[in-house]
Amino acid sequence: MNMMNACGYFARSAARRELYFSFCKAFVTSAHRSISFAMSSDLFKPHEKLISIEILGRGVFVPENNSLLRCFQFLSLRTISYGDFCWNGECTNCEIWYHDAGETGQDDRPALACRLTVRENMVITKLSGFVELEGINV
Numbered sequence: 651m652n653m654m655n656a657c658g659y660f661a662r663s664a665a666r667r668e669l670y671f672s673f674c675k676a677f678v679t680s681a682h683r684s685i686s687f688a689m690s691s692d693l694f695k696p697h698e699k700l701i702s703i704e705i706l707g708r709g710v711f712v713p714e715n716n717s718l719l720r721c722f723q724f725l726s727l728r729t730i731s732y733g734d735f736c737w738n739g740e741c742t743n744c745e746i747w748y749h750d751a752g753e754t755g756q757d758d759r760p761a762l763a764c765r766l767t768v769r770e771n772m773v774i775t776k777l778s779g780f781v782e783l784e785g786i787n788v
Contacts, residue, residue: 694720701770705786706777714770718763719744722783729782739765743780749773 700711703721712721719737722744723730735743744763749755751771758775782788 693723701768703768703771704773705783706774708786710786712768714768716768718746718761718766718768718774721768722763722781725786726782726784726788729784729788733782734780735764737764743778745778746774746781747776749775 694713695715697713697715699714701714702709702711704710705725710725712724716724719730719735733743735741739762742762745760746763746766747758747760748766749757749759749772750769751773753773755775763781777783777787
């Protein structure tokens with residue numbers, strides 16, 4: 651099984667996500683901390699790598715070029731998929747507070763995860779009570 655097929659296989663199930671990360675982290679380049687892979691899913695926008703972000707003090711890898719709410723779904727498929735989200739910015743249930751790398755918590759600004767595109771090294775310091783991420787705040 652080549653890397654592309656293996657990553658797609660492991661990414662299809664939330665139960666296999668931990669095994670997926672273990673497998674794919676071996677291919678992370680030290681210069682860019684990125685992973686090139688293909689994910690065969692209609693949920694996520696096309697991406698070539700995972701990028702590093704921090705959520706409530708925990709570093710995670712999520713697919714680039716996606717909304718933050720989709721990235722939350724990547725991390726916690728069951729809780730986000732069945733959560734009470736409108737996915738278009740009307741309900742505000744996905745509100746988060748964040749700052750970019752190099753800024754402090756005093757620079758935190760609110761945003762809706764469904765409207766915000768994930769960026770490398772962003773730091774999420776607070777999540778709405780509706781956002782439940784397995785292994786992070788649940």
